[in-house]
Amino acid sequence: EAGVVQSPRYKIIEKKQPVAFWCNPISGHNTLYWYLQNLGQGPELLIRYENEEAVDDSQLPKDRFSAERLKGVDSTLKIQPAELGDSAVYLCASSLPGSEQFFGPGTRLTVL
């Protein structure tokens, strides 16, 4: 069974540029999560989807971050414009309702 797929794995951009990350969850997993992981820290939830609906986006900085999950499968997380402090690893995870989360390999973003 394929795991959570994320792309790109690495992204380097200049500040003020836009950037987008893509996630394909495990087949059948209706719940999808985006996390931010700073160096030396545990992941922090940005947004959680149940199918197409964003049911928890309280931690998403909505002035520059946006996300979508059209058709309830793949998801895209966007930052526009990126700031230096956005440099981090962005993790996508998926799960069955109430079950453990399975994580993708992450996208390492470097903002110059």
Place this chain on the structure above:
Amino acid sequence: AQSVAQPEDQVNVAEGNPLTVKCTYSVSGNPYLFWYVQYPNRGLQFLLKYITGDNLVKGSYGFEAEFNKSQTSFHLKKPSALVSDSALYFCAVRSINDYKLSFGAGTTVTVRA
């Protein structure tokens, strides 16, 4: 609010020796507890979970964890560590009523040959 504390930033053990990674938690109500492992440039990999039942939980790669409600702890253990167990380990908690998972800061395990 829920939280996880991993009091040790680093744990160093010799191969073949027992390994323990400590975790304490705070949550309203009954907890769901998890351990994940992260290898360099990889995502988090699920090791084991405690939901209910037996306090000793067995997981992947010979790891186990013991839930202690009175001490609000969920320490990860392995009887005989391998060099390949060297990685970053995260403990996480959520309440049974909330999907939000809170992670500790992680513990770096180094197993020397």
